[in-house]
Amino acid sequence: LAKTTQPISMDSYEGQEVNITCSHNNIATNDYITWYQQFPSQGPRFIIQGYKTKVTNEVASLFIPADRKSSTLSLPRVSLSDTAVYYCLVGHSGAGSYQLTFGKGTKLSVIP
């Protein structure tokens, strides 16, 4: 399973764009990159998933360079409600098993 590394915490002011970068140096050819958001005492919520280049949805954008060894989650114009822990995961399947490996995530604090 590819190990992911992301900053432990980040602070941002309301209205700013936030970029959270995740490194996954040993990502495999078939692996996808997925980001989840988790509020305290709640289950993680799927944000976005990508394989390469750029993916955008109504919530965020995901930038993945050609070598796929890192990815950046971009949250446009954050608000206080975006304060949460953000997890970067590299999905892996093989030999009939599949599971998500969550790291410690990045705790984003949005400041008024």
Place this chain on the structure above:
Amino acid sequence: EAGVTQSPTHLIKTRGQQATLRCSPISGHTSVYWYQQALGLGLQFLLWYDEGEERNRGNFPPRFSGRQFPNYSSELNVNALELEDSALYLCASSLVLGQAKNIQYFGAGTRLSVL
């Protein structure tokens, strides 16, 4: 469309007792996953069920067990409870089996407190 539902929301037990947690997946999803999240820690993978069979389990002792029913709902059983079992237990479900782009959808969790 209803999301993943878990019951109970909170569960209080004493050491040595057994706990049963329940999960109903999103309609049409065949895979159910269980995770443990101790306070302040990340999610640890517990178990994965698909089509009624256990497909994989994480690094947890055998007293953590479960099953999946024909309607794809699932139970997680924790026997001989220990204080360190106190955690948020999360259930997730997914539609596509065994593919790397599989997206898991999580319930709100069951908060288990062992006294």
